[in-house]
Amino acid sequence: MPTCAIFAIGNELLTGSIIDTNSAFLGSLLTAQGFTISEIRLVPDQLETLVETIEQALGKYDFIICTGGLGPTFDDVTAAAVGRATKREISFYEQVYEHIVTRLQSKNVPIRDSHRRQAYLPDQAILFPNPMGTAYGFGVESESTLLIAVPGVPYEMKSMMEAHVAPFLTTRFSLQRRFMEELRFTALPESEVDDIIEQVTIPDSVECIINVSDGEIVVRLKSDDQNILQQFSQKLRTGLEQFFVGYNDETLAALLVNLLKRTKETIAVAESCTGGLLGQEITAVPGSSEVFLGGIIVYSNWAKTKLLQVPESIIDTVGPVSAECASALVKNLKSLFNSSAAISITGLAGPSGGTAEQPVGTVFIGLSYRDLCVVKHHSFSGDRQSIRQRSKKMALWQMITLIRESSAKESVKSEC
Amino acid sequence: MPTCAIFAIGNELLTGSIIDTNSAFLGSLLTAQGFTISEIRLVPDQLETLVETIEQALGKYDFIICTGGLGPTFDDVTAAAVGRATKREISFYEQVYEHIVTRLQSKNVPIRDSHRRQAYLPDQAILFPNPMGTAYGFGVESESTLLIAVPGVPYEMKSMMEAHVAPFLTTRFSLQRRFMEELRFTALPESEVDDIIEQVTIPDSVECIINVSDGEIVVRLKSDDQNILQQFSQKLRTGLEQFFVGYNDETLAALLVNLLKRTKETIAVAESCTGGLLGQEITAVPGSSEVFLGGIIVYSNWAKTKLLQVPESIIDTVGPVSAECASALVKNLKSLFNSSAAISITGLAGPSGGTAEQPVGTVFIGLSYRDLCVVKHHSFSGDRQSIRQRSKKMALWQMITLIRESSAKESVKSEC
Structure with missing residues (x-):
């Protein structure tokens, strides 16, 4: 299998001003294409360091991909560094400059001298057009290594990779697609997945990676043998069926949207401590408008009582973070929207506001589907961000579970 | 200045199953503490590779920090690799195991054999307690390099770094805090920042990093000389005053929340294409409950017309993605919540639904503050995610601008 190094370029990556998301995208895409990712490195915008790297x-590697440093500013040095390292001159590419001018004009951006910089690339380069920005990508071969540079702006990089670079690599390296499968689980401790995996024993030809993040567990399997991969995947799923969310891109939100699409049903949300996080997760799924009607962000007590008619007596006695409040929210939300399903979330995300009886992390999730209604009490670990993320994921998962149980005609009892 | 290497450990980081956010946190923290970050590398969970790295x-470096690979599963090899590389035995630490048992019991997680694994660490290690999880951190010295390993779970790593590791490093390396300042700008093209920076000329003792992401531009300045840093920072701000958002952690949402806190005013949101993203961004700011009343996610036309009384004639003629709809949404939202400020967002985030007259990326933002009301029309670039992010940031920025202009008593005219 051809080897590959990924270099993400930018001082801001080393000093942590921004998070490098490009390496993950490239790692995932190139692994699936059949490369072994030997090295990922974050490299500063220093000509000398980049040339040396x-x-x-x-x-050493069959393929190097550089992302970043192709912009119009003085600290963009990728083209110069590639030129120096591969001993090529840098020249002005008329075709690239025309693209830049056309693109800027369509956006009503005045053309400046600095825009010419992006048209200077190493001699005899393979050019990759940028469907979503001004910076062209380019490739050169040197010492039997192919080196390709793509922009650092994530959506420009992604569209260029998918439209131009990935197809080029498949041909250039005669790549055999590798078989991969991701299994997504939720609502169980990490150590249990491990116990199950040890029980089923991983075949030698299968690579297995476990990743846990805010209550979601992703097991990624990789193999050149499709049959062995599928058998192992099936065993794993069977062992953990009750926690199984889906395969690959079947995120919790996408799964919920698809479940509801199948029965042409609808959903609405009422969010207190998550403040819109659940709504934005559902609406991040393209096509969610078929099932998602909308929601109410009931962040204040005023919004809870006035917009969703939570009785003031509940706020005054047990308070807004309570099973009673979650129940009133979800019931009134469902009848307001006249939706098939409804979710409410009310809790304490912190950092302040916790007490001994009700610590930070206390969250109540109200769920209603058809004529069923349940309220779940949770104690989540983590900081404000993590508690909000876990609340969102758990709410999605419990809604999915309620819908599945209901359609499996198991005995599900309404509790509120 | 002492040098530092950051190794983020996990196969899932190389194959892109998850995005490495830890390196950015560590890079930022350690840079501020006075380290030069010489290298960041993502390393697989392979004992041999990690030992070699x-x-x-x-x-070579004064300090190495490893994050990840301290969990209870079979692919967690950091302790073993550190032991091998520094020629130390691995031993069972009773104190660490007691912490693990106490923590698991408090969470009602049954104790399993696999939990003992996290108590095996290299001999004679400095221990760092984990305030938010089971995995202890540890440090060893070898070949005049200090090596510290911390967990990979982001909030566990962060709390351990802040509570225990950072103070330890300050003493151990007699660190001098470096002066840093971030200036945040928005709503201007990247190349303009560059032109301004070139005009003002960067002093030799100031390091300057520019980072652009979905419509936000962050300029990070770093220097050992506080006076020179502040003078340059002031020049830069003056040159770009109308685009200046704030310093350091003053994100758009935090800035808006603080502006409203000062005058004890309130805000509400109505979101269509962003589906809750704006609400979640505002509520991610701790203490936002003082000003944020809540919102309506008007994702469907039903929600627009029934919950916020957008006239059906608007939906039928100009459609939901229109200045008229944004205007009706923001006006009716403001009177429903009786808030001082209100924001509405309606647009086409794609990927489908675009036309020649109204392409994907068309977004209308309605803004109302006191007796003012304006609607802004935007054409954003990028994919669905990026268009939603840009809409959110632009909405926050335009609200901030409206509030500032209004209190500066400039002539602001209501337009809707």
């Missing part, structure tokens, strides 16, 4: 990797 | 860095 590229020189060390030339001849 | 650590061996190469021992003696």
